[in-house]
Amino acid sequence: MTLSDAQTTRTPWRRDAQERHDRLIAAARREFAVRGVDASLEGIARDADVAIGTLYRHFPTRLDLLLAALEPRLQEFTEGSTIALTMDDPWEAFVYYLENLFSLQTGDRGFNDFLSRRFPGNADTERIHDRLCREIEDVLTRAQNARAVRTDITLADIVNLIWSSGRMIDATSTTAPNAWRRHLYLMLDAYRAQRAHPIPEPPMTDKQLYDSMVHLSTAS
Template sequence: MTVSAAPDETPGRQPEPGLRADAERNRDRILAAARRLYATEGLGVSMASVAREAGVGKATLSRRFASREDLITAVFADRMDAYAVAVAEALADPDSWHGFTGYLHAVCAMQAADRGFADVLTMTFPAAKALESRRAEAYHGFVELIGHAQDSGRLRPDFTPEDLVVLLMANAGVVAATADAAPDTWRRLVGHMIRAYATPGTEVPPLPDGPTPTALYRAMIRLGRPGNG
């Protein structure tokens, strides 16, 4: 039995302009839908949910993005670029300690702004080569930044790159738990951690205010509801 190709995928000829435009519109709708869902719900969202949110069929989604990793790479390409740029800007800071603490704030703020990106920074996607390449670039820059800050005598000598991963994991959890009720709670966490990373006598930024008891209670109530982690 001969299987015909879809009109926009016929071998040997270019799709008609109208079909190309439709395909591009579908791709844009899928990316916009995935961004919305990932930002509010994290990466646990299914591909079927993305298709429904975009108003397209599963087959259309699969033609545009063959795998979950392909979709995640496309959605977060600009954020991974910003992640790599953040460490480059920190390295360019003539005050290595300021660059180091500024980088921590910048990356944790990126997590707070987008739950999906919070997940991306604490997971690996071996099949997503472009995404992992940007992550590796940022990682190597951060290793260099650590060395400069330690050479200045203001970052603890026992701080390691893995400590950043631990911070990002902790921050992702705080963001997920408090985003609705106390969205600035992550700032308090980062403030405490910077104090822990600093050598004795190092000047550290003022500690941000913590969540109010009422806001924290609302966050705890939300976590206790079925379906919330």
């Protein structure tokens, strides 16, 4: 058999493997979007019309599959963050960043879960979450330095808002899918520097925040 014959023989296998890979990602996007990050991998494999062993050959862990499925959402979020970080008005940048974040949560429970949780031990998810935290702090600090946002708001307060909006999005997705925007704008008024009043409870520490996000993963 010539090299050309061997290539011809292997090509259909590579095409089939790519098709299975693509079906798995498409099925994962559907299942994670509806059921969240804890969606059944067996269900995803059935939806993709492949054996569960095939799923694990392509994606050795749940998080490998989740990141592949969320790639378009994460890319869209990154693009929105870049826009926010280059806007001239710090307050408008802060509003745009949060509205973009919550609009991407809508209709995708998997992305919603991913934003809310930490997955310790996985370098890829830790890197993504660390980057998101830096972006939030950059947008927030810029607005605070411009005296547009009250100075006692912290990263943990924004993550608390992500948690509460995520829960609201879950509850209203089929009845009032835009209710999250009202909640966001009510909170934005509370964040304005000129609205500031003393808060009786101190903000969560970075460790408390991290441990709480890990708890959401381990408690599911």
